[in-house]
Amino acid sequence: MELNLLTLCYLLGSLSFIIGLKMLSHPDTARKGNWVAAAGMAIAIFGTIFLYNEDGVKLGNYPWIFAGLAVGTIIGTLAAQKVKMTAMPEMVSLFNGMGGACAALISIVEFRHLIHTAQLGLDSSEIKLSIDTVTLLIIFAGLIIGTISFSGSMIAWGKLNGKVKDLAFNGQQMANNVLLIGILAFAAYLTYNISNTNFFWFYLIAFAAVLYGVLFVLPIGGADMPVVISLLNSFTGVAAACGGFLYDNQVMLTGGILVGAAGTLLTILMCKAMNRSLTNVLLGSFGGSVKGEQQAVTGTYKEISLSDAAICMSYASKVMIVPGYGLAVAQAQHICHELEQLLEEKGVEVKYAIHPVAGRMPGHMNVLLAEADVNYDALLEMEDANNEFKSTDVVLILGANDVVNPAAKTDPASPIYGMPILEVEQAKTVIVNKRSMKPGYAGIENALFFQPKTSMLFGDAKAALQKLVAEIKSV
Amino acid sequence: MNTFLVFLQEHIEMVYIVLLSIFLGIEVIGRVPSVLHTPLMSGANAIHGVVIIGAIIVMGQVEADDWLALSIGFLAVVLGTLNVVGGFVVTDRMLEMFKKKK
Numbered sequence: 001m002e003l004n005l006l007t008l009c010y011l012l013g014s015l016s017f018i019i020g021l022k023m024l025s026h027p028d029t030a031r032k033g034n035w036v037a038a039a040g041m042a043i044a045i046f047g048t049i050f051l052y053n054e055d056g057v058k059l060g061n062y063p064w065i066f067a068g069l070a071v072g073t074i075i076g077t078l079a080a081q082k083v084k085m086t087a088m089p090e091m092v093s094l095f096n097g098m099g100g101a102c103a104a105l106i107s108i109v110e111f112r113h114l115i116h117t118a119q120l121g122l123d124s125s126e127i128k129l130s131i132d133t134v135t136l137l138i139i140f141a142g143l144i145i146g147t148i149s150f151s152g153s154m155i156a157w158g159k160l161n162g163k164v165k166d167l168a169f170n171g172q173q174m175a176n177n178v179l180l181i182g183i184l185a186f187a188a189y190l191t192y193n194i195s196n197t198n199f200f201w202f203y204l205i206a207f208a209a210v211l212y213g214v215l216f217v218l219p220i221g222g223a224d225m226p227v228v229i230s231l232l233n234s235f236t237g238v239a240a241a242c243g244g245f246l247y248d249n250q251v252m253l254t255g256g257i258l259v260g261a262a263g264t265l266l267t268i269l270m271c272k273a274m275n276r277s278l279t280n281v282l283l284g285s286f287g288g289s290v291k292g293e294q295q296a297v298t299g300t301y302k303e304i305s306l307s308d309a310a311i312c313m314s315y316a317s318k319v320m321i322v323p324g325y326g327l328a329v330a331q332a333q334h335i336c337h338e339l340e341q342l343l344e345e346k347g348v349e350v351k352y353a354i355h356p357v358a359g360r361m362p363g364h365m366n367v368l369l370a371e372a373d374v375n376y377d378a379l380l381e382m383e384d385a386n387n388e389f390k391s392t393d394v395v396l397i398l399g400a401n402d403v404v405n406p407a408a409k410t411d412p413a414s415p416i417y418g419m420p421i422l423e424v425e426q427a428k429t430v431i432v433n434k435r436s437m438k439p440g441y442a443g444i445e446n447a448l449f450f451q452p453k454t455s456m457l458f459g460d461a462k463a464a465l466q467k468l469v470a471e472i473k474s475v
Numbered sequence: 476m477n478t479f480l481v482f483l484q485e486h487i488e489m490v491y492i493v494l495l496s497i498f499l500g501i502e503v504i505g506r507v508p509s510v511l512h513t514p515l516m517s518g519a520n521a522i523h524g525v526v527i528i529g530a531i532i533v534m535g536q537v538e539a540d541d542w543l544a545l546s547i548g549f550l551a552v553v554l555g556t557l558n559v560v561g562g563f564v565v566t567d568r569m570l571e572m573f574k575k576k577k
Binding site for chain 2: 013017018020021022024025026027030031033034035037038041044045048049052054058059060061062064065067068069071072073075076077079080081083085088089091092094095096098099101102103105106108109110112113132133134229230233236237239240241243244245246247248249250251252253254255256257258259260261262263264265266269270273354356357361363364366367370371376379381
């Protein structure tokens with residue numbers, strides 16, 4: 001009877017994951033959806049602890065299990081509550097790596113167990129071990145995918161918080177492919193020829209997979225990390241699903257595959273919003289495949305003084321703020337909100353134009369600005385914003401570059417040609433805050449900066465906004 | 476080849492689950508607005524923490540005197556819990572900010 005109850009737990013768990021994901025994709029229900037999925041997870045976890053049995057034998061080692069759960073819960077909750085909003089992507093990457101490592105460790109323990117059982121009663125001469133081939137294949141899959149996800153996520157985490165620098169060498173792509181093929185071929189060989197003298201090569205494969213994960217993520221630019229994390233996220237899902245096959249466990253299978261599929265789609269959606277293909281992201285360097293001559297961007301740009309910018313904005317009737325990567329890095333969302341309130345007090349209408357891929361992750365800007373208490377209704381999505389630029393007096397661009405580059409519409413040779421952009425040049429005046437004239441991560445010049453209606457306000461977004469707020473107060 | 480056919484036959488419901496879940500996963504988040512991409516990714520991240528169940532089963536079946544396996548299993552349970560608990564809490568924190576303020 002107990003077993004039936006566990007099946008019911010797993011059914012509830014799987015159902016809650018599906019409903020949770022569905023609710024997570026609508027703004028009104030998202031928060032509840034998260035808790036629906038969490039509740040289902042709790043049911044599945046405690047059901048497993050108390051009801052799971054194999055051939056009538058229940059699980060043991062309760063002190064260890066509960067100690068592990070307690071340690072994980074305490075550290076996980078603390079880490080998740082302490083993390084700053086701007087550091088969210090790193091955090092997701094870190095947790096994703098933990099999941100991947102967990103899947104890999106399960107494979108290791110199961111492998112030891114298999115070898116141990118198969119070796120019982122054998123002497124030390126070389127004997128081919130009789131182990132179920134498919135089981136071994138699944139263990140290998142869980143090990144390799146989980147490990148790559150772990151080491152890749154760690155590198156992505158390091159890159160996002162600036163601890164790891166990009167590293168690319170000639171023929172890296174080739175080396176990676178050779179390594180991956182080597183891992184797969186060797187794993188396949190071992191699966192069919194596992195003997196009591198060669199099983200320790202299993203650990204060599206684990207090591208090689210760690211190395212592959214590192215080399216796979218290293219050459220990819222920091223700004224592309226969201227795509228990589230999303231991809232590794234779906235990897236971990238697949239690794240979890242491997243566990244589902246190993247234990248004939250439906251909830252692991254549904255959860256894992258759901259995330260695997262949803263994560264892959266999300267990865268593709270992210271790439272689409274940047275008008276790039278997944279291969280293009282993974283092979284590194286933006287624009288490497290561009291054919292034809294790009295239109296040269298030349299001319300002179302003009303700077304604007306703080307007091308001019310302050311006057312310009314104070315007497316406008318409508319100001320549109322375009323936040324970008326620079327705002328996220330400088331953590332300028334609070335001071336940005338202060339500027340908005342100050343202008344509103346002066347009777348200026350202030351709105352935000354949010355490009356789908358602005359910031360460090362798609363949707364990241366909304367999270368950041370919401371943290372600074374910016375009203376949800378003031379955030380315009382790209383299409384709505386583009387309709388409003390015509391009636392806008394001043395556009396203030398904070399650390400955004402490629403998402404406002406007119407070359408995406410006008411220059412077919414440009415690597416970002418075809419990417420949907422915010423058409424800020426329709427407004428009367430454009431003020432651009434950047435740290436320098438350096439191109440954005442697409443590595444291309446932006447003709448917008450050289451247009452007569454554009455003026456530059458150089459400096460770190462936070463520092464510049466602080467000074468601007470002080471100036472506006474004195475206007 | 477025979478092994479795989481046997482495997483397929485023995486696990487046919489699992490294979491169906493995989494196939495249907497793939498389409499369901501794509502369908503369910505197909506129309507997500509870009510605003511929610513980050514929380515959705517984080518939520519999905521927490522859901523694949525379901526791998527913790529495998530860690531618990533491993534842990535519960537290890538011989539009580541196999542210290543190496545116990546330690547590895549313990550580590551797996553801790554990491555899996557981090558993934559689950561941390562994932563859900565971070566997602567909730569993100570979504571909390573989306574509350575409409577009037």
